[in-house]
Amino acid sequence: MDSGLVKIWNDKNARSILNLIICLAATCYLALLTYDVVTSFTLHENVILSIEFVKKEWGSLLKFILLIIALYYCSNTKWYSNYPVQKFTGSHLFAQLLTVSAILAGAYVSIMSTDINSAIQCHLTETQCADDLPNFTAISVGIILIVLFYILHGTHSVKLKNEREKHENDQSEKLRLAIQIAPPPYFAKKLADYSDIVEDMFQEMSDRYTSLLDESLPPKPIQEGEKILEEQRVIIRCSLMALGRLAQAYDNVDPSEKTAVKYRANLMLCLKSDDDICSHFEETHTTEALRFAIPFGAKPYFKLYIDERYSINVEQKADKLNNADLFEIDREGHIKPLVFEADETVENAIMPVYWEENKDVTNYNVIGAPKSIVKGGEQFISNTVKEARAASYYSEDIQNSVIDYFKNDTKGRSIVSLPVATRHYKLSQEHKEDIDRFLGVINIYRNTEDIFAGEKKNFEFFADFTRPLRLVIARMAYTHFDSIAIVEERKADKSSTND
Secondary structure: OHHHHHHHHHOHHHHHHHHHHHHHHHHHHHHHHHHHHHHHHHOOOOOOOOHHHHHHHHHHHHHHHHHHHHHHHHOOOOHHHHOOHHHHHOOHHHHHHHHHHHHHHHHHHHHOHHHHHHHHHHHHOOOOOOOOOOOOHHHHHHHHHHHHHHHHHHHHHHHHHHHHHHHHHHHHHHHHHHHHHOOOOOHHHHHHHHHHHHHHHHHHHHHHHHHHHOOOOOOOOHHHHHHHHHHHHHHHHHHHHHHHHHHHHHOOOOOOOOOOOOEEEEEEEEEEOOOHHHHHHOOOOOHHHEOOOOOOOOOOOEEEEEOHHHEEEOOOOOHHHHOOOOEEEOOOOOEEEOOOOEOOOOOOEEEEEOOOOOHHHHOOOOOOHHHHHHHOOOEEEOOHHHHHHHOOOOOHHHHHHHHHHHHHOOOOOEEEEEEEEOOOOOOOOOHHHHHHHEEEEEEEEEOOOOHHHHOHHHHHHHHHHOHHHHHHHHHHHHHHHHHHHHHHHHHHHHHHHHO
16 A cells, blocks of 8 residues: 555656645635635624634634645645646746736726725724625635735746756757767768778788688798788778877867877787787887886786887878878789888887786776776876876875876877777676786877867767777787787797707
């Protein structure tokens, strides 16, 4: 029984009907009370407001006053706001009906003014009133109700006006946000073209990888393997250029024009600390390249490699590389990716990614790419220095080094980090069991603050739009890892043979 009443109470339509019934019942009762009070005026039994009048009518007067106060209070409560008749009582139509009623009541009072004046005089002078004076109860009740409904109309009209203004402001804000986060008109076509092109490039990359992997063919020389790895890096940089140009376009920065806002992008490859492939980066990434390591000897779960070979400056030195093209066709009709120069301003480094049951250790991961791996999602940093200063969970020495790093790194005043994985959904609820799906992190950054207009919502839309393109880049990274493993294995075999 109780649950049924609660269900009815929580139902908006049922509560609206209940409000209507209560309002109609209260209005009828108010009319009866008014009729009872006014009748005593017109029966000439007592002088108006005399002690005898008060003694006889005090109950009705008290109920009348309390009911008016209760109705006024209820009409201003949130519970009453669901009442659908409120839209009618606060409308212009209801105001017109009240006006017409007031005019008719005024006309009647004007016509009967002589008789009304006689009735008032006999009450005031305490003289015997004539028996033929009319009963004014009905018109008196009507006038009182008209006044009360005018008050109700005023209250509800103000409330409706405020609600309407709030609704209009909310709609204006939604429209403003929609305009703000909307990409430029050419973004969709550029995204579609780039996704198509990068997919074809990956196919070319897979074909070269297959030739490296095919054991039925004579093993390729180490130099040939290194050449294939470099060709793969060219394709990866080409894909990063596509993402960088798309970010530029989304920010309404024309890539064909010279501008002070410089966009860059890189792919930070993600490897387990004990992965054999790590040896491939030992020549380019020394032990001194490790940044922001925890001083008390915790071992990183992953290592993120910042490598200039996987980094690009969206604005290239050669003018022909600044157009919308990413490739050219060779004589055999194959796609040949344009060679975008590696960003020589990037300093090779390693960033640790800590993943342990100890939450305090996890908090030592630096903002940006490491956090992107641990959180399993995109990271948006509109102001790197401000974000570093707000990272109070770091130890003081690490926080100061992070702040100094971002202060000195004028290339990245604002950064977005997007995890690279061959899938972005989880196979299990346990993130630790699923963290190995990440192959790296794509960073897009610029030399000024407020990338994507400083709006996280803008970036979230961009991340969703470009996910298919990032999935292709993830497959490239996976193929690249396998290629590195094959080359390193052959190097090891050759070294053991020489020994």
